[in-house]
Amino acid sequence: MNIADALKRAVSLSMAGVLLATAPGFGVTQAVAAVVTAGVQVNPSLGGMNLGAAGVGVVSQAGVSSRENGRGASLPSLSGSLSSVLLPSPIVGSLGTQSPAAAAAGVSSVAGLTGPSVRVAPATLGTTVPGAAPSQAASRAQASAVSGRTQAGVAPQDGSLQQVRGQSNRLGLRFQELKNLFGQSRDASGVAPKTAETPVVKPAATLESPAASEGKDAAQTAPVPAVETPAKGKGWGLSSPTWWFIGSLLAAQVGVEALGSSMPALIQKCFGDFTIYAQVAVVSSIFGIIGRQFGPMVIEKIGIKKAYVASYLFRVVSITAVATLLATGHMTLPLMYIFYSANALLLGTTFTAMNSVPPLLVGQNDGALNRFWGIQHTLSEIFGILGPIATGIVIAKWGFIPALAAFPIMTLLATLILWKTLKLPADAELKTEKTGPRPAGIGAVFKEFGKKIGRGAKVVWNTPALRWSFLAYTLFLMLNPFLYQMLAPGYALRLIGTASPELAPAISGWLTGLYSLGGLLGGVVMTLESRKLDQGKEAGTIDEGKERVILNRSLLRWILLGTASLAFLASMAVPMPVLGSLVALPGFLSWAANLTLPALALIPFGIAQVVAQFKLQSFFQARVPKQDLADAMGFLGSASLAATTLGIIGLKTLFKSFPVGLAPFYWFSLALIPVAVLALFLRNRLSKQVEK
Known part of the structure; x- marks a missing residue:
């Protein structure tokens, strides 16, 4: 059984488990016959509005008040918050809890700083068949291919910007349908030329065959044009190690979704103010950038794989300590800041290592990397759709304890997958190579970082196409953390009141979950568009120039659609109760009792926003000179983080x-009008650039 089949089965089992855990009864007949007869009797004051006894209450699984069935606050003695466990989300991307803006800010840590680079054995870059011994001819062929790539530099892949989530959160299409969508791209692009400030991926001499060793000197004295072929695999064009790597990301995301969805409500319960969540998020994002400055140093010392695994393990220990403090009632606000900041520092190493892995697994090829991130994003969105919704249901039934337990358990599973299956060079073959003078000391590191941000700002601001795309990208990007950190939890808490904050995730989970469904559908739209372009290029009807025209028109169209979709976000200003308060649902539909109108409106909003973000990101990256990519991306991330903050x-x-009430959403909806005007202005400026 290949890895794709294993992942399909794992997802199927996970979904079956969620359905089993949330079923209203044990018998099919009972589940069909059960009818919700009573909603939660909550009568919060919404800015002076009285919506009635059942007006905006949250309906529990069986339609019975949580106070009546004992499923209310399961941790009444908690005096602190769990928000120190992880960073708040943002393209959900990938690990879903880091803001894409914050993640992007540290990309220069990998490629920008004049630090060491990692030499990687070429044997790990291809797809190997277990049990098959390579022939002597095959060994020579591989050695020749390796020697030809020795002088090829590999530019860093800014994986964090691919994870638009705030990740990124997501409902599943059938896997067979997804498989049909993801055709193998036939793109073949070169590798970024080696520069003094770009990490270099080179084969380790210890893994070269004798034939390769004999001809190595000759191969290195005569550089060969760099053409890197992605590793081929049986599952959607990806190798087995690549699929296992994606599996580890998905396993970690399960815990991230559970904790992230419960965090605002838990903070409200412990401190009486959910906005502390966003406040701590800002501080932790800053520490995340600091952590990224030291990520390359850690990798230099112990290697990519060990740094990746160690950062996971340290975070598990930290999170377990947080859970213990919460359970014993000893968590305080200062401690929460400390734990949040510590986890952010660890995430700096985690994401630096994570972003370094995909180019090593699939090759530094545009087509291969686009395929990898497209598949990873789609699967991540599926988990992100189910995660918040399931978390809300679970918390309403059993309290916050399952969310506390989910993160360490799933992170340990992700760590085990990485340790057993990540096919990178053995530690003995991980060597460093100085590509230039390295900054010495902490002060020098940050001084160099500041210089690179300044250089990036100069490159971006002096190039009109980069300047306008940067501003448009930041404008759309900010809406993602706004939704996850403030709007969704705030809307849920305003509907149910402060008396039962443990019921809020049942509403906010639908908001973020269906937003992620929109993100998933947006990913499918982009995949279909890419496949159509590939087919046209294969048939000879689309050349490079025509492809650029098609992509530019698509960019402008999706910016326009993204601007129009702001009206869907403004639906939060409409005072409507949850579905279960409007109609009596049968028992087998009780899982949809907390669905709201804004949640449905966030589906088209998510489609337009995600596609617009990805296209603006691609437009920006494609027009940055390769030698300035790290500096420009560092500025993009830092400036976006500042604007989001x-x-x-x-x-x-x-x-x-x-x-109290929905007044904040009225004012926010009014503020979206000048945002839309600015988006149209930026689209107009970009249209003049793409026509050149």
């Missing part, structure tokens, strides 16, 4: 100014 501070002030 200011926006979150503004939203926090808005919610504090109106402690």
